[in-house]
Amino acid sequence: MFGKKIKTIIKVDGMNCSHCANKVINAISNIDGVSKVRVDLDSKSVTIISKSSLDIKQVQNKITDLDYKFLGVVE
Numbered sequence: 001m002f003g004k005k006i007k008t009i010i011k012v013d014g015m016n017c018s019h020c021a022n023k024v025i026n027a028i029s030n031i032d033g034v035s036k037v038r039v040d041l042d043s044k045s046v047t048i049i050s051k052s053s054l055d056i057k058q059v060q061n062k063i064t065d066l067d068y069k070f071l072g073v074v075e
Contacts, residue, residue: 005035008048008056011071012063015041020068027062031055045074 015021021039028037028048036049048054056073063070 003051006050006053007075008050008054008059008073009075010046010048010056010059010063010073011044012046012068013044013071014068015039015044017041023066024063024068027066028059031058031062044071 012024015024018041021041024039024046025037028034028046031050031054033051033054034048035051036047038047039045040047048059060070
């Protein structure tokens with residue numbers, strides 16, 4: 001049986017290229033429970049699919065550790 005998936009969308013400033021996007025994807029993918037991460041550079045958004053509720057502070061720390069600006073949760 002498939003478990004419920006939770007979608008969280010955050011805004012991140014400072015990502016300008018695919019290398020930036022890949023750094024964010026790799027960092028967030030390492031968080032327990034995260035099953036998929038997608039970055040949209042045009043809208044500065046990061047969509048995270050997880051198996052359980054995310055610790056947003058942990059996500060924020062991953063973003064700021066990469067020297068990007070965490071702008072908050074959209075959805």
